[in-house]
Amino acid sequence: MSKQASSTTAFAPASIGNVSLGFDLLGAALKPVDGTQLGDTVTVSDASEDSLSVTGRFADKLPPEPEKNIVLQCLHFFREKMQAQGKTVPKLALALSKNLPIGSGLGSSASSIVAAFAALNSHFDSPFDQDTLLLMMGECEGRISGSIHYDNVAPSYLGGMTFMTGVESPVSLSLPLMKNWYWTVCYSGLSVSTSAAREILPKEVALKDALVFGKQLGVFVHALHQQDASLAAQMMHDVIAEPHRQKLLPGFAEARDAAKESGALAFGISGSGPTVFAVTDNEQNANEIAQWLRTHYVKNETGFSHVCRIPEHGIEIHQS
Template sequence: MKKIRAFAPASIGNVSLGFDVLGAALAPVDGTRLGDEVDIASADEFSLSCVGAFAHKLPGDADSNIVTKCYHYFCEQMVKQGLETSPVAMTLHKNLPIGSGLGSSASSIVAALAGLNSFFDSPFDEDTLLGMMGELEGQISGSIHYDNVAPCYQGGMTLMTGDTSPVTMSLPLVDHWYYTICYSGISVSTAAARDILPKQVDMATALTFGRQLGVFVHALHTGQHESAAKVMQDVIAEPYRKSLLPGFDDARAFCTNQGALAFGISGSGPTVFAVSDNLDSAQAIASYLDEHYIQNEDGFSHVCKIPAEGTLTSELSD
């Protein structure tokens, strides 16, 4: 019996300065596998089971689960290509909290579609599969965007092109930067976090956004890491979304005093992230956030790097 497992890492959407156009994968330095996994096996009929720390937060009806929708959507695309499909039994290991700002839905989608693609001998290329992932993510968030699914699938830090091929471009990574992430334990829906934003921005804000993004991309390519860090400020979403995050301003103040190069909201929140240029500072920030930013027993923090690899698939033995 053929069995495939796909692991898709957590991710930071926006990375503060790149609203909807920047994203970065996450890998804790202690080796924790921070992300969702999907197992796929041959079966007589389709089924989905859910396990893991946050499985109890999912809809009880398997038909409503995004992984089920991924399977049916994948099969539809296979049929359009004149390719055969077969029933599978899928198991979602739901390790990421829902509405956390860590790309939870993206991780489930990417693991499901990457796993199905591997199970059926890779009928779709990377760009096609990314397009499918964006389509499914859009069904949850209300609009198609790739700032979580792209880095989750491809790894690294990705810049969205706004095109269909290539969907993204990879940006150079800063090897000595650490990303301390902290999930407070509360939930913020992506749709609600988008609704709180203004429908238009003024000219000055638009110019600042464009200038910061241009400087950031250029600085990464030329190794001007200090310049890159200086422009990691969110002028689009953070001024509005931080009202949804208890303790945000105090956390920012501490992290800045601790020497953080940047501090911001991961995706829609409530997860926050701080960028440090040394491990000691990153760990001190994690300790503070554990004590002062986490709101309940579901919260956690990790010191992470951005991995060059994203989703990993492997064949399981019986």
């Protein structure tokens, strides 16, 4: 097995899980319009022994012990899968630039996982195909959240808006995008555990809610293919998680009302929260909502708000 580079770097963007109406089934990648890199970066380099270094704005929020870091766990998992194919992975130095807040609802753990697996796979001449990698990413993500799901790892890896199939191949389908939609996201600065946010949900869903969920998801996908923005926006209401999770998000109702008054077509919780998102069809409204959220929804100095688009491509890889 040959390698073409001594160092490989992968950047994986932030993502919105659920997209309100698609609990565990829909995800969307995010790219700020101002050029901010909203996501995590992992660099893999040849070395004499395994190691992990961590930098970035939110590095101090991670466990100090390297073995507890999901990026090093990704290396161990990748090595196991390679050994199962009769291939050897030598010692490596991994470097994580942690730029997404933990427990933010922006796919923070998924971004690190996607960047790690993408960098490792590319570093060794891509031994695993797209679906195999996604299955590996989802399994590692499940170790953190308590259940295997792909609505963050898939869009972060592939870009665009993704629909999870529930089968091993293809793991995810890419959906058409509304080209004129802007996605304003705001992280409050607080933290919500994904596993805790799942625990707050009921174990069973009422039949009427299940019917609404199925109707909304089906109509939404149809509307995307028809490029019917008005119909798609009408479907973006969460009947599964938001009624229960909004109590974990101080100021959510006020933020939703303010966004709607400023022209938001839809408003919801990104993943498990506390990040919220607003969909608009023009940049001016998006910026107005972002400013209101910065002033009223952000709770401390770690919070932020960005006006984003959904990029058509996810992972970015560079070798040297």
